[in-house]
Amino acid sequence: ELKVEQNPLFLSMQEGKNYTIYCNYSTTSDRLYWYRQDPGKSLESLFVLLSNGAVKQEGRLMASLDTKARLSTLHITAAVHDLSATYFCAVGRVDSNYQLIWGAGTKLIIKP
């Protein structure tokens, strides 16, 4: 059974600092997604990672995937207040082209 764990679940940090959110999963997968959710808003797609060693960057966010370690990281560089949100990773089941297993989310608060 595919399980997805994120850590930390809650992170409070100061503007300008760097930090990393981790997403571990328990069995083989062929796709991993990162989403952002602002309070009361829809989830917004950030990155799709499909292969071992994949790295994608958008602004101050960078995501990477290590399929051998079954680990993805979301790195935040020089955080700014606008990045405060809850970040979710979701991992695809290899036996299903539509089912994603979601992590519990990391609530990130960035203090000005």
Next chain:
Amino acid sequence: GAGVSQSPSNKVTEKGKDVELRCDPISGHTALYWYRQRLGQGLEFLIYFQGNSAPDKSGLPSDRFSAERTGESVSTLTIQRTQQEDSAVYLCASSPQAAGVGETQYFGPGTRLLVL
């Protein structure tokens, strides 16, 4: 263009009543998904529609839950005889093509259901 919309945005109901939740996907999107999100938890997959067909209903928590989609557009999720444990945010998502590797899902704002 318009994104995924859901209605109502909030619903309070009494235990034992039936509720119907609506999702309007992005026009032309073939695939549609329903999820449940309990407070402080990740999303729980409920059901997937490819066109008007749901190839897999095994994610529905019980036989009190049902869903349909018509015209390859609007979808409704119905919960009969609601229970307090049904309280959650119900999210709908759509994607342009059939579900596949790398297909991005576009989410609606959700319906927050509270069963008293």
